[in-house]
Amino acid sequence: MTSTTSNDKSKSTLPEPAISASVQAISDSVDNLKLKDKTDKSDLEEGEIKEEDISPEDMKTVFDDATGFNVKHPLFNAWTLWFDNPSKKSSGAHNWLDDTKEVITFDSVEEFWGLYNNILPPTHLPQKANYYLFKRGIRPAWEDEANADGGKWSVQFPREKWRDRIDRLWLDTMLSAIGETLEGDLSEDATNDLITGVIISTRPNFFRLAIWTRQTTSVNTELTQEENDLHERIERLGKIWKHDVLGFTEGQKLGGGLATEVEFVGHKEGERKQRARGKIVA
Structure with missing residues (x-):
């Protein structure tokens, strides 16, 4: 696929929410980076540089130099991007995941x-296509x-009215997911995370x-404390x-026409078409 985003600028031009999410991903990973000081050079992957081999003045991140950076910042989790284009379904596919x-x-x-x-970007994809960004090892399917036993938060925007904003909202959503800023600090219990992916x-x-x-x-039953x-x-x-x-204010209503509110529903309720109940x- 051909990129439509220029990467020839050395400084980030992202809006504040996107920068904040990215910086959070870096700051949450600094301790992991510092651990490289304790490793032997023989343990480093090709192209990696020990922190002690670079003076602070020479350390360049992707935010300093988009093409000539020499320091990588690990994320809290690894993520896999999936893609499907229903307009090009293979004739031998048994279910939709076969073409994802x-x-x-x-x-x-x-x-x-x-x-x-x-x-x-999403606005350049064919109609009925999907991007799925999920934590490594998790398939973008209810059956995984x-x-x-999960559910989803979702929101729907009219295509023409939101065409000039949807690419940015998708980028900010991805950054918030990989930066782990949607759930707070999970460093003490990485198994207690809620999010599996964004779509x-x-x-x-x-x-x-x-x-x-x-x-x-x-919302329909009495709940225990847990x-x-x-x-x-x-x-x-x-x-x-x-x-x-997404940048909406407290209490702001989005619904009407093809637009929906930011809504949560369990996968099983959605499958049984019980969304209203x-x-x-949000």
């Missing part, structure tokens, strides 16, 4: 930007063990953004996404 292709797996800030600068879908009349979670909650804590975590995730990432609105 793994593009690449990355685990550093620099590798993410290398990927992003060389793929088409990590997603089976953008292009359709003839709208774009849909979604965040998938490995657990779900309900269930209530989970409910609050899921609700807080949606509010952070709506307000801090089980959804949460």
